[in-house]
Amino acid sequence: MFYREAGDFSTTYQQDSQTFPIKFDRYRYYIVLAVAFGIIPFIINDYWASAVFVPFLIYAIAAMGLNILTGYCGQVSLGTGGFMAVGAYACYKLMTAFPDVSIVLHVLLSGFITAGVGVLFGLPSLRIKGFYLAVATLAAQFFLVWLFNRVGWFYNYSASGQISAPERTVFSIPVTGPNTEAWAKYMICLVFVVVLAWVARNLTRGALGRQWMAIRDMDIAAEIIGVNPLKAKLTAFAVSSFFVGIAGALFFAVYLGAVEVGEVFGIQKSFLVLFMIIIGGLGSIFGSFAGAAFLVLLPVLLKNVLVGGLGWPTDLAAHLELMIVGGLIITFLIAEPHGLAQLWRVAKEKLRLWPFPH
Amino acid sequence: MPDQLLFAIEVTLNGLMAGVMYALVALGFVLIFKASGIFNYAQGVMALFAALTLVGIQQGQVPFAHLINATFGTEIHYFGWTVPSLLAIALTVVVMVGLAIAVEKLVLKHLVNQEPIILFMATIGLAYFLEGLGDIMWGADIKRMDVGLPQGLNTVIDDTTFGWFGYGFFIDNLDLIATAIAAGLVLALMIFSQYSREGRALRAVADDHQAALSVGISLQFIWILVWSIAGFVALVAGIMWGTKLGVQFSLSLIALKALPVLMLGGFTSIPGAIVGGLIIGVGEKLFEFLVGPLVGGATENWFAYVLALIFLVFRPQGLFGEKIIERV
Numbered sequence: 190m191f192y193r194e195a196g197d198f199s200t201t202y203q204q205d206s207q208t209f210p211i212k213f214d215r216y217r218y219y220i221v222l223a224v225a226f227g228i229i230p231f232i233i234n235d236y237w238a239s240a241v242f243v244p245f246l247i248y249a250i251a252a253m254g255l256n257i258l259t260g261y262c263g264q265v266s267l268g269t270g271g272f273m274a275v276g277a278y279a280c281y282k283l284m285t286a287f288p289d290v291s292i293v294l295h296v297l298l299s300g301f302i303t304a305g306v307g308v309l310f311g312l313p314s315l316r317i318k319g320f321y322l323a324v325a326t327l328a329a330q331f332f333l334v335w336l337f338n339r340v341g342w343f344y345n346y347s348a349s350g351q352i353s354a355p356e357r358t359v360f361s362i363p364v365t366g367p368n369t370e371a372w373a374k375y376m377i378c379l380v381f382v383v384v385l386a387w388v389a390r391n392l393t394r395g396a397l398g399r400q401w402m403a404i405r406d407m408d409i410a411a412e413i414i415g416v417n418p419l420k421a422k423l424t425a426f427a428v429s430s431f432f433v434g435i436a437g438a439l440f441f442a443v444y445l446g447a448v449e450v451g452e453v454f455g456i457q458k459s460f461l462v463l464f465m466i467i468i469g470g471l472g473s474i475f476g477s478f479a480g481a482a483f484l485v486l487l488p489v490l491l492k493n494v495l496v497g498g499l500g501w502p503t504d505l506a507a508h509l510e511l512m513i514v515g516g517l518i519i520t521f522l523i524a525e526p527h528g529l530a531q532l533w534r535v536a537k538e539k540l541r542l543w544p545f546p547h
Numbered sequence: 548m549p550d551q552l553l554f555a556i557e558v559t560l561n562g563l564m565a566g567v568m569y570a571l572v573a574l575g576f577v578l579i580f581k582a583s584g585i586f587n588y589a590q591g592v593m594a595l596f597a598a599l600t601l602v603g604i605q606q607g608q609v610p611f612a613h614l615i616n617a618t619f620g621t622e623i624h625y626f627g628w629t630v631p632s633l634l635a636i637a638l639t640v641v642v643m644v645g646l647a648i649a650v651e652k653l654v655l656k657h658l659v660n661q662e663p664i665i666l667f668m669a670t671i672g673l674a675y676f677l678e679g680l681g682d683i684m685w686g687a688d689i690k691r692m693d694v695g696l697p698q699g700l701n702t703v704i705d706d707t708t709f710g711w712f713g714y715g716f717f718i719d720n721l722d723l724i725a726t727a728i729a730a731g732l733v734l735a736l737m738i739f740s741q742y743s744r745e746g747r748a749l750r751a752v753a754d755d756h757q758a759a760l761s762v763g764i765s766l767q768f769i770w771i772l773v774w775s776i777a778g779f780v781a782l783v784a785g786i787m788w789g790t791k792l793g794v795q796f797s798l799s800l801i802a803l804k805a806l807p808v809l810m811l812g813g814f815t816s817i818p819g820a821i822v823g824g825l826i827i828g829v830g831e832k833l834f835e836f837l838v839g840p841l842v843g844g845a846t847e848n849w850f851a852y853v854l855a856l857i858f859l860v861f862r863p864q865g866l867f868g869e870k871i872i873e874r875v
Binding site for chain 1: 657667673687814853
C-alpha cells in the first residue's frame, strides 16, 4: 500500500541503475539525511553525543569496513581493533607533525596509511583461508597493539604512554580537543559517514564489489571465470582497512580525545565490530548501520533499565549485558543468519502487499 | 658450561612446560573440531567457567548470590560448608556435561548445516554468554584455586642440576604435574578413540557426517559426548591454569594463546596440538629471552601469532593437518 513500485517508471538508464530505485525508499533516505543534518545538530547535547550518536557513527564506519572484507569478500578478520589503532596513531603522528594541515586531510591520510598496513597483513590471505586466516589476523591485532604500546616514537615518548589529541579546527570551529562542542563532534563524524557510506555502496554494487562477492562465494570458481584473486582480496583488504583506519582516527581524535592503546583497541574491539556486522547483516551496508546502532544502543538501554530503573549494582548489570549480548548473537544466528538487514528486507516485502495481501 | 647457555637451557625447559599448558587448552579445540567441524572459540571461557564452578562448589558458595542479594535485599553468600576436592571435581564434571547437553539442545541442533563461520561466531556468542554467566553465578573477584596440587620449586631437580653444573634449574612442581597429566590425557583420549565403540563412532563422524548418520550413528549423542569431553579437558586446563594464576577473567584469554598452537599443529591432529604447544612454548620463551630485551619486552603477546602466520604461509594446513584439497 504505502511501499510499492507501481507507477514508478524509469525512463532513462540512469534512473534504472540508481541506488534507491523505489520512490518511497528515495524519499525515506532524503528525510533521514535531512533529519541528520538539519535537526539533530541543533538539539544534540553532550550526553546524547558521547553516549549514542558519535560512537554510533564511528562504529558504523568501522562496521562498513569490516563488512566489505568479511561480508562482501568472505575474509574473516579479527584484527579490526589493531587496524583502528593504526588509524588512531597515524592520525596522532600527523596531527603533531603537521599542525597546520587540516584535520580532515589527516584523517583521510590515516585511512590510506591503514590501508597500506592492511594490505601487508592481507598478503597471507592468498595462501591461508577460512579459520586459519581468521586466526592469522589475530597476529595483526596483537602485534600492532604491542608495537604502539612499546615503541616510544608512536606516542611521542609521552610519560603516560597515552596519546591525546590537540585542538584542531575545521572552518575555525574546534572539532578535536577538550573545547569541542557536541554538535561539532557529531557533524564531522556525520560528514565522514555519509561520504564513506556513499563510496561503500557504490563500490559494492560495481565491478569491484561483484569480484569480491565472487571470491566470497567460491574463490576457485571465481578464479576460473577470470576474477583475479590477488587483486580482489588485496583491494578488499585495502578498502576495508581504509574505512577501519578512518574509524580509528575519528574514535581517537574526535570521540575519546585521549587513548591508551591496549584498553581502547584491544581484541574486544575486534569482536565488537564483528558482532555488529553479524547482527546487522553480512554483506549489507544498511546492516552495518543497523548493527552499529543496535550494539551502541543496547548497553545504554540496559544500563538505564537495570541500573537506573531496577537499581542493580553496575557490575551485575555489566555481567548481565555480556550474557544478553552473547545470547542475542546466538539467537540471531539461529533465527536469522543474515541479520537485521534481512529482517528489513522481509519487512519491505510484506509492506508491498500490506494491508491487502491477496 | 657458560652461564648464558645454562640460562638458555633453563628457559627452554620452562618453555616446554609452558607449551604443555597451552597444549592442554588446544586439546579441547581439536576434539570438538575433529568431531563436528566447529571451531569452538568458547573453549577458554569453558575452562574459566569450569574453574569458577569448581572453586564455587568447593567453598560452598551460593550460586547467583550477588543477583539474589541485589533483587531481594538479602545478604547470603555461603552455604557454610566446604566440599572435598574430589567430590567438587566430580560435581563440576556433572555441570560441564549439563552444559554440553544444553549447548547441543539450544545452539548446535538449530545450526546444523550452517556454514562453519556461522558456527564459529555462535561459539563466540557462547563465550560471551558463559563469561557473563560465570561472573553472575560465582562473582567476578579473583579466587584462589586449591585442589591440593603441589606448587613451587622442585628441589630434587634444583639440587641435582646444581650438583652437575653448579647452577640449579628452576622448574615448577605444578608444571611437572601438568606435563604428566597432559601426557595421561592424550594417552587416554587416543585409547578411547581407537579402541572404544563410542570412540570409533566419534572418528566416523569426524570423517563424514552423512556417512556416519547413514550407518546409524547418533550425531546428537556424539556431539554431546564430544562437548562433554571438551568440557572435561577444559576443567583440567582450568585447574592447572587456575592453580598457577588464580581463577580470574584473564584465564579465558589462554584460549587466544591456544589458537596459534592449533594453527601450527593443524586443527585436526591431537599430537599436533602437543607438538605445536611445545614449539610455541619454547619459541616464545627463547625469543623473549634473546630478542625481548632489545625491542622493549613483552614479545610473548604476539610472537606466537606471528610465528604461526609465517609458518602457515609455507604450510597452510599446519604441521600435522590433513592436506587441503579444493574442488569446484
